[in-house]
Amino acid sequence: MAKPKLPPSVLCLLLFFMAFFAKCHSQEKKVHVVYMGEKLRGNVNVESVHHSMLESILGSTEAAKESLVYSYGRSFNGFAAKLSDEEAAGFSGMEGVVSVLPNTILKLHTTRSWDFMRFNQSPVGGQHGGDVIIGMIDTGIWPESESFSDEGFGPPPAKWKGICQTENNFTCNNKIIGARFYNSENSYYATDIKSPRDSEGHGTHTASIAAGREVAAASYYGLAEGLARGGSPNARIAVYKVCWSSDCSVADVLAAFDDAIADGVDILSVSLGVFFPLEYFEDPVAIGSFHAMKHGILTSNSAGNEGPNRGWISNYSPWSLTVAASSIDRKFVSQLVLGNGQIFTGVAINNFELIGTPLPLIWGGNAANYSGNSMPLQSRFCHPGVLNSHKVKGKIILCEGLGDGSEIIRAGGVGVVMPGLHFEDYASSFPLPVTLISTQDIAIVLEYIRSSHNPIATILHGETWKDVLAPKVVSFSSRGPNVFSPDILKPDVTAPGVDILAAWSPIAYPSVYKGDTRSVKYNIISGTSMSCPHASGVAAYLKAIHPSWSPAAIKSALMTTAYVMDPRKHDDKEFSYGSGHINPEKAVNPGLVFDACEADYIDFLCKQGYNKTVLRLITGEDVVCNGLNTSRQWNLNYPSFSLAIADGQKITGTFTRTVTNVGSPNSTYHVSIYDMPIFLDVKVEPSVLSFSAVGEKKSFTVNVNGPEITQEPIMSGSITWLDGVHVVRSPLVVYNVVSSDIQSYHNPSQRKKKKSTLTGSSMDSRIGTSFSTSCILTYEFFYLTYSIKSAKGSLLYSYQRSFNGFAAKLSDEEVAELSDMDGVVSIIPNMKLDLHTTRS
Structure with a gap:
């Protein structure tokens, strides 16, 4: 049957309003x-x-x-x-x-994590640890927390040029030496505080991970009790609040970078990022971290929480440190005990005690709120408003969907069992007794409910178990490869980011439920937001010991000394963890570093397809891109090697690297190649590097050849330099990409870049020597x-x-x-x- 046609007059009116709106x-x-x-x-x-x-x-x-x-x-x-x-x-x-x-x-991407890494910090932060300033671009800070006491601290270092915005009774001290807040939209929710004070908890948590003081007997309702401390307890903190209850905006993040760089911070810790990959100079974090690098400041970035899918890595610029999240040797479990004696172990940070008392157990599908037009199809998932409070009150509910527990509380339930899905490798806290079990166990519990005349159960108080698989990259941590620069391996490293106890804002909700009115001083949360400040704290520690090291040198030390991760636990191998798990004590004395400066990154950007007009604006200097900008980025002096091969093509690539001696003046390093697939031919020339002075540089070339490969997700091994004391390890990865993608990555005419339309062709002749x-x-x-x-x-x-x-x-x-x-x-x-x- 044909659709009736609209009269011409009505159609014109409709088109008018469509155009108007x-x-x-x-x-x-x-x-x-x-x-x-x-x-x-x-x-x-x-x-x-x-x-x-x-x-x-x-x-x-x-x-x-x-x-x-x-x-x-x-x-x-x-x-x-x-x-x-x-x-x-x-x-x-x-x-x-x-x-x-x-x-x-x-998006905003502990008592045990530092001990897990065997990082005892003796001496803590080096001789000049108190001179290092970590800038935290986050949700603010709770300055009264014990983690930020300034006892024993002198005045801020003379290089500090920042301020403390003291609105709404916010105060700084000699630990928190500066604080600013930004809100370009001038939009505030009821819980937002117009000051650097943290009402979300996130910024307080990350700051204490990076630089918190030692606090004894810290815990979350008795769980994870121990000595809380940050990576650089002697470091100063500068706070830049850009994130509110409605997240964070580009304009505010750039304003924070602008101030932090000029204020005189040494390290920037940024646990946030865009949801999807953007070109380098359309990404606010890449822009800010580039200018930080120009001023000698390393930016530590979170990798993002879009895993386990490949290619969703956030913050992938080569001038910043990108940190994935992995587990520590501790996990929180919560057990469900059925009336028939069956016990199911799930994950949850459960601080509630049902005293082992069996309670009625009901399936959400049997408790539909029919008067509210809810059917079992909806109530089985326990979504808001779907449960019948008369059937649920005083019972434990089995739900087939994930939630924050708010619907169970509304309906009068006293506990909830939910499926863990792919969230079983980290725990969350809830406002009532909860356990997350496997979908297979959910089916068994549901069968028990259906077959039992009087189904009962209890949820036991949470326990802390040893995680023998740690460290393992968590499922949510974003994976590589680097979609804009496939010749740069990302992430760079991994660090603890699972179930981390750290300081918290007492006015922030302590669980996943935003209506949770409890108040805590320390909380347990997970994310690459937590792994990033672990790396930031170690970077500050290295900066205190080696104040003359460049951002690239600090980054190199963290990468080449990292613990080797077990590829058998990770399908994506280096795309999950980069060079490996950070090793703070080894990073202090790496032996050799792969250094880089602004000129190296400019050469990289030339090869990436940016023209000299744009680069002159970005750098403020005349820039010459030698030859056609169609080459691969193999020769950026990066501490890892990445070789993307078009599907169906032969493996071939040549890398040139230069290492700087920061170890013993007289030393000789021999190269070893480990774990390469037998069909990969990898040659390093020369195979021996001899040094006679600290600061001396030596170059080497890596040639990689192999047969045609198709649909090969990742092959990897490592190139390692050894002198009998130091182990300087660099991963090498080879993987397939679609041929058209390779061309678009490296051919400026095919890249979707705004380098011409954003600048204007007449600029070259008008700029002269000074922008x-x-x-x-x-x-x-x-x-x-x-x-x-x-x-x-x-x-x-x-x-x-x-x-x-x-x-x-x-x-x-x-x-x-x-x-x-x-x-x-x-x-x-x-x-x-x-x-x-x-x-x-």
Whole structure:
């Protein structure tokens, strides 16, 4: 039967309203970040520059003033502003703009973990441990926690240039030496506190893992009791609160990077990231960590919690340290005992005590809330509102779906049994007695309920068991390969990220249930958010002992001395754990390091397909990319080797590396090749490296050849240099990718990169030797034709301390105009980023 046709008049009216609402939607102002690369040189009023750019798009001083959110200029150049999509697009083609980013959401990616790594810290933090500053970009901090006591600390080091925002009774001390907070959307929920104070718990947790003081008898309701401490207890903490109950935004994260770099931090710990991979200079964490690297600061990033699927790694830039999450030799179990004597062991952080009393056990499918239009098909999963409180009250409920326990509490239940699914390798806490058992055990328990006249059960108090399989990368930890740079192995290392006890905000909910009103000072949670600060703490420890080491040297020490992981436990091998599990004590004396500087990363970006115009904006220097930018990135001086081969092609690749002697002045290293598949021909030349001084450099070449391979997910081995004292190990991986992907990775004409449309072709001839001169001349022209007043109303942030850029409120048309401006590298909508904790 044919569908009836609409009358022409109705159709026209419908089309009119569709166009009208589409236009209204396109005019909606959203925060975008305009990233413009390296900070301006000289005594320049960066905020005025950003105002004038906004005026050129918005047309008035008033509009620009209302639009601007941040002006970045302390460490890099850019701004955040409220713009429509069209206005943001206008900035994308401007000369001097690297990228325009939407203000998307970013996600927030212990008593035992340090002992598990045999890291006793003697002496703690080295002679100058108190001079090292760790910047925490997170949800803030609870300064009154015992973990952040400043007893015995002197004043902050002289290099510190930061501030402490003391709103709403927040205070710093000689441990927490600085704190800032950012909220570009000016949007707050009831639980949010307008200060650096942490109401979520996440930032307090990560800060105490990285640099918490020693606290005796810390526990979560008696579980995991012991001495809590961070990796660098003597290090100072600088807090940058960018994440709220509604997650984290791009504009705020970049503002935090801008300040942290200029404030004088030594290490940055960033346990958050975008949900999906982005180009390097459209990713706020990659942008911020690049400028941190330029200032000698290592950024430690969480890998993300999108595992176990391959290729979802977050924070994959080669200038940062990407950390996966693995288990420690402790796990929390909660046992279910049925009335027939059967016992099932599940996972949960269960601090409740049913005193072993058997209670009625009911299946959710038998407790449907029919008056609420719920059927057994829904109630079996125990979703909100589906259970009949008369049938559930006082009973333990068997649910076939995962939940936070809120529906059981609402209906009056006293305990719940749920399937663990693929979450059985880490535990979570709930607001009532819970155990998560296997789906096979769920079926057995359900059969017991159906066959028993009076089914009863009890859930025992949680216990701590030894995990003999540790360390093992947890299922949720994001895996490689690196989708944008397949010749760079990611993650770099793994670190403890499962069931970690650390400090907590007493006003944050202590379990997965957001209505949980209990208050705790220490909590147990999991995520790559927890593994990242473990690496950050060790990096700070190394910085204290070796203050002259570069970010790449510290990273290399962590990678080449890592514990070798067991590939038999990991289907994805190095794509799960990189070089291995961090080994803090060995990292102090690695023998050799693979060092790299800004010039090395610029060469890498040339080979990645970025043109010299964009790179000049990013670096603030003249950049020459030698030859055609179609080569592989094999020769970045990276501590690992990755060889992506097009499906059906022969294996062939050549790597060149340079190592720097940081061990004994007179030493000789011999190479060994371990665990390579027999059909791989791997040759290292020379096979012996002799050094006569500390700081001396030697180069070697690795040639890899083999037959055609098809559908080979990963093959691996290692190249190891030994001198009788040191073991300098680098993994080598070979794997298949689709041929078209290889071409797009390495052919600039096929890459979906905005390197031309974001900059403008006339910029080369106008910049000359100094980007800042061209930029200032361009914006002075805007001063002559538009007013400053409008720009000031639009500007949110002016990034100027560490790089150049700004955040502003712009319409879509204004964004489109701004994108055509000289000096604009990119315009980024104000996306939201995720914290990398499983609780998010």
